[in-house]
Amino acid sequence: MTGFLDGLLTALQPQNLAVLLGGSLLGVFAGAVPGLSSTVGLALVLPVTFALDPVPALLMMISIYMAAEYGGSITAIAIGVPGSSPALATTFDGYAMTRRGEAGRAFGISLFASMSGGILGTLLLVAALDPLSRAALAFGPPEYFGLGVFGLAIVANLVGNDPLKGILSALLGLVAFVVGLDVLTGAPRLTLGTTVLMDGLGLVPMLIGFFAIAEALNAVAGRRKPVEAVTGMGGALPPLGDLLRLWRPIFRGSAIGGIIGAIPGAGATIASIVAWNEERRLSRTPERFGAGEPAGIAAPEAANNACVGAAMIPLLALGVPGSASTAVLLGGLTVQGVAPGPLLMTEQAPLVYALYAGFIVAVVFMLAAGRLGIPLWVRVVSLRPQILMPLVVAISLIGAFVLRGNLADAWFALFFGLVGFVMLRRGYPLAPAVLGLILGPMVETNYRRALALSSGSHTVFLESPISLVLIGLAVISFAAPALRSRLRLGRGGA
Amino acid sequence: MLVDAHAYPPALAQGAPGPAFFPRLLAVLVIGGAAVLAARALRERDVATHSGGGTVRLFGAAAWIAGFLLALPVLGHLLALPPLVAGLMWLFGERSPRILAGVPVAFAGCVHLLFAVALGASLP
Numbered sequence: 364m365t366g367f368l369d370g371l372l373t374a375l376q377p378q379n380l381a382v383l384l385g386g387s388l389l390g391v392f393a394g395a396v397p398g399l400s401s402t403v404g405l406a407l408v409l410p411v412t413f414a415l416d417p418v419p420a421l422l423m424m425i426s427i428y429m430a431a432e433y434g435g436s437i438t439a440i441a442i443g444v445p446g447s448s449p450a451l452a453t454t455f456d457g458y459a460m461t462r463r464g465e466a467g468r469a470f471g472i473s474l475f476a477s478m479s480g481g482i483l484g485t486l487l488l489v490a491a492l493d494p495l496s497r498a499a500l501a502f503g504p505p506e507y508f509g510l511g512v513f514g515l516a517i518v519a520n521l522v523g524n525d526p527l528k529g530i531l532s533a534l535l536g537l538v539a540f541v542v543g544l545d546v547l548t549g550a551p552r553l554t555l556g557t558t559v560l561m562d563g564l565g566l567v568p569m570l571i572g573f574f575a576i577a578e579a580l581n582a583v584a585g586r587r588k589p590v591e592a593v594t595g596m597g598g599a600l601p602p603l604g605d606l607l608r609l610w611r612p613i614f615r616g617s618a619i620g621g622i623i624g625a626i627p628g629a630g631a632t633i634a635s636i637v638a639w640n641e642e643r644r645l646s647r648t649p650e651r652f653g654a655g656e657p658a659g660i661a662a663p664e665a666a667n668n669a670c671v672g673a674a675m676i677p678l679l680a681l682g683v684p685g686s687a688s689t690a691v692l693l694g695g696l697t698v699q700g701v702a703p704g705p706l707l708m709t710e711q712a713p714l715v716y717a718l719y720a721g722f723i724v725a726v727v728f729m730l731a732a733g734r735l736g737i738p739l740w741v742r743v744v745s746l747r748p749q750i751l752m753p754l755v756v757a758i759s760l761i762g763a764f765v766l767r768g769n770l771a772d773a774w775f776a777l778f779f780g781l782v783g784f785v786m787l788r789r790g791y792p793l794a795p796a797v798l799g800l801i802l803g804p805m806v807e808t809n810y811r812r813a814l815a816l817s818s819g820s821h822t823v824f825l826e827s828p829i830s831l832v833l834i835g836l837a838v839i840s841f842a843a844p845a846l847r848s849r850l851r852l853g854r855g856g857a
Numbered sequence: 858m859l860v861d862a863h864a865y866p867p868a869l870a871q872g873a874p875g876p877a878f879f880p881r882l883l884a885v886l887v888i889g890g891a892a893v894l895a896a897r898a899l900r901e902r903d904v905a906t907h908s909g910g911g912t913v914r915l916f917g918a919a920a921w922i923a924g925f926l927l928a929l930p931v932l933g934h935l936l937a938l939p940p941l942v943a944g945l946m947w948l949f950g951e952r953s954p955r956i957l958a959g960v961p962v963a964f965a966g967c968v969h970l971l972f973a974v975a976l977g978a979s980l981p
Contacts, residue, residue, distance in 0.1 A: 414977065527897075531890045537883055538858070545876035550866050552880060553858065576922075583918045583949055584911035750956065753945030754964055756922065757938055761968055764929075765978045773926055781919060807879045811868070819872020 370716025373418060374724050382419045383721060386426030387728035391736070393427065393447075394434020396751065400447040401431030402574045405691040407755065409567060409698070410762030417699040418717050424695050425671070425718065426725035428688055432631055432667045433477035433729050437737065440469045440660070449631035449667035452639035456652065456659030463655050472605060472657050473664045474733040476613050478726055480665030483617035484624065484672030485722040488679075491625070492708065492715070495680040499705035504813035505824050509833030511806035514683045515799065516837035528791045530841075535782075536799020537806075539564050546808050559771045564779075566694045568763050568772045569800055572779025573793045574687065575759035579752045580784040609661040612642050616662035620669030625677060630686045631670040635663035672722055679703045679715070683802070687794040690801055858884040914948050921945060934973075934980045938965040 373379060386408070393404025404427045412420035435450030436457060443458035445451045453473065460469040502510070515533050542553045543563030554560040616638040623634035642662040643652040652659045675692075677683045682704040684690040696703055701711060708715055763776035783793055817823035824830050858880045868875035925941040942961035951957060972978040 410972070410978075414975075527890065527893060531887070531894070534883060534887050534890060537879075538887065541858070541880050541883065545865070548866055548869055548876050550876045552865065552876060553861055579945075580915055580918060583945070584915040747951070749946055749949035749951040750960060752949055753942045754960075756918075756945055757942050757964065758968065760922065760925070760941075761934065761938075761972060761980070764980070765972060768979055770926065770930060770981070773929075777919070777922055777926065780922075784915070811873050811878070815868075815870035815873035817872070 366712060366716040367719060369713060370718070371720040371723075373713065373717040374422065374720040379419050379422050379717075379721070380724070382415070382423040383426045383724050384728050386423040387430040387725060387732045388736075390427035390430025391434035391437070391729070391732050394431030394450070395437040395446040400435075400574070400688075401428050402570075402687040402691055403578060403755070404431050405688055405695070406570045406574045407758055407762065409570070409691065409695055410758075410765040412695050413698060413765060417696075417701050418714055420695060420699050421692075421701070421714065421718055422721040422725070424692050425675075425721055426728060428692065429481055429668065429671050429722065429725045430729045430732060431688075432671055433474065433481075433664070433733060435667075436473040436477065436660070436664055437470070437733075440466060440473060449635050449670070450663075451632060452635040452663035453660055455639065456654070456656050459653065459655035460657070460660070465655070468602075468605070468657070469660055470733075470737050471602075472609065472660045474730060475606065476609070476616065476661040476664040477668040477733070478730050479613045480617045480620055480668035481671060481726040481729065482723065483614075483665070484621055484669035485719065485726070486672070487621040487625070487669070488672040488675050488722070489719050491676050492680055495676060496705045496708040499681055502705065502829065503827070504809040504816065505827045505830040506833070507805055508809040508813055508824065509827075509830035509837070510681060510683060511802045511809065513833040513837040513840070514685075514802050515795075515806065516840035525790065528789075529795050532786065532791045532793065533795035533799040535786075536569075536796035536801075537803045538799075539569065539796070540800045540803030540807075546804060547811060562767075564775050564800075565767075565772055566690075566697070566797075566800055568775035569779045569797060570691050570694055571759045571763045572776040572781075573783040573797060574691070575755050576776060576780025577783025577787055577793070579756045579759075580780055581787050582748055582752050584784070584788075605657060609657060612658040612662040613665040615641060615645075616665030617669040619662075620666030621673045623666070624670030624673030624685075626685065630674070631667040634666040634670050638662040638666035675718075679707055679718075680705065682805070684798065687797055690794070690797045693801060858887075918945060918948050921948065930981045935965055935969055938968060 374383070389408065390401065390404055393407075394401060405424055408423060408427060412423060415423065431447060432449055435445050435447035436453045438446035439450040439453040440457035440461055443454050443461075445454050457469045457473065460466065515537075538553075540563070542560055544550065544561055545552055551561060616635075619638045619641060620631070620634040623637060624631065639652070639659055639662055642658045643649045646652065646656070646658065648656075674685050674689050677685050678689045678693060680703075682693070682702070684693045693703065701707070701714065760773045760776060763773045764770055786793055786796070813823050814821070824834060862877040862880045862884075865875060865877040865880075921941065921944045925937055928940075929937045931937075939961035942964050943957050946957055946960065969980070973980050
């Protein structure tokens, strides 16, 4: 309790309140504008966090993450276009309510549900981080290898509709990781004989290239249509009757978001769709879903915000990011010299407590930004992409340069932007590539270390129960899509 | 990757794989995945459809960004950023001369204030 109070005092310091407020505003903006997202918002702000201390840097990033998950609902409700993918399920009933003249009520429900989900997700983080970190203290090279393989397997399979494309995307990230000096021997690999590639391609240029430049190139090639002006929107908290009626959907949505958010690779989009579907399934009037049912907004919005706190559990306890947004967060932490993993709770306890408190303050700022600013946000999302996207590209290139003061990083960002554009156009998910780059060192170095310790015997991976379970789960994850399609074929043929 | 891996040194520890193991494994997996994709593409006759205008704008934007990166160390960020932003805005379809002139200059000023002045970053 003392630790949490200290964390709260840290989060309430003027500088930290300022970054939390700024992050919340930027997060709502990034979430609300179609084409941006929490990941783009985080990637854009990375260069700014370099100049901050670890606590304000982390607080800024979590406030962006939290607010962006809510921000997507503004566009979803106002114009029927999800500002970001986790708000997809909100469009089903949110836009229907707007067309029925109940936009203000829909905004209120979304805001209240997002706030509730954000708080419940944070409570889950507080409850689970310490026990999971303690459990992870027992991890050695075989266990970390199993964890890395499991992370890659689940991410490659859960993202996107085509498992092969997910796996190839993850392989691309692993190839990108190989470029540079080998961690164990110092041998240069795939450096083409140049010194520029000795330090590797880098996580931040990949993040900026994939999530900012590729999106902009995709927009310039397709010319996204400007959003039509929306008028007559008011923001208010929902009436008491709605609150009493919606507490169950909000609680269920938060629980679904909390569970799915903690699974690497699943993410807020899946959680919100599952929450919406569960509400419809449990409802006595399922036919109302999709036609403006308030529970159809409350459940997915609670779910996607509950995912934020939950997604931090594997990131902070194990060092495994479960989504593109948490991968960017990991990039920010790494730049700050903070190493997530089992020792984080013991070595960086004040930072963790400040993070807990920061989440709660971020929810309050998100509430304020949403409550007071909905008419403004609706106007902001109408900002023309022909102005917004060039600014995103320019700030991304400057940001890539600022990290190490190396122009090569800006070139790498452009390279990854072009690669990311091709992948987007061909239906390859980008997140597995980023996670491949992040998990590559965990997989390779721990595999080699484990074999060095066991004099080359692969039984070392089977002797550890944790490693055995994780590798087993990875095999199941890889095999699941093939088994599912076989089952479908079997049913189709019967 | 397979060719490059030939030049890597052996492992430091007895029985452990060396630095060439992982790149070789990846190369085999990538080749295998690419073969499956190629077979699938032949079966499905998947043909990409892109509009001509979109391709021109895409390559125009990529070339403009590359030009900016070449010009940045020579001109410095205050002079190199406005043409980058203005050119990209034009490629995105902006045609208002006031916006094409005003926004890029204001943006370059904001970048200078944020990164060079407030954050103390060393920009070219």
